Amino acid sequence: MSLQTPRVLPSHLHAFHPSSAGPRSTHTVRLLGTVSALRGDTATITCGNHGDVTLILKPDSHLQMGKLVEIVGKVADLEGGQVSSFL
Template sequence: MSEPQTPRILAPHLQSFQHRLVRMLGKVVQLRGDRAIIDAGGNVDVILNRDSHLAVGHAVEIIGKVDGNLHVKVVAATDFGTEIDFNAANAVVEATHRHKEIFYED
């Protein structure tokens, strides 16, 4: 059995990926209890799980499911620290969408 696809997306792509599992890289802007806001080409509301250990100002990769309100419910979160080049990372995401037939199925 193959692994589920987790296309890389940014905030502007959320609408197109409702109810799908996705992967996002963003900077943690705010933490509030079981929720966070990350900047991933725009602010994204993230619903954390109990294993999510985020720090404001750190880069985080989220694997999660986009809900009907365009929030992302976390399945897994990885802290990438503070040394991420978001311009390069966002360019990779945009390239995957220009050539989506290589990276994921619609």
């Protein structure tokens, strides 16, 4: 049996936050958006009118500015209380 991965909007990421999802729940989600910024090991995607999400990239990630992407990743904490997804 394969695991189902919900497609969420940035405003719903808090529901998959590691501390709120519970011990038996996975934190893996899908996001759809356009790459709006690339900075070293981070990227920002814009999810239409729903907001931006910061991604923590793995070294072998290949994103291009302005391209539409579907991201499958886990929700994690960032400094400053932000919730983010990473590849």
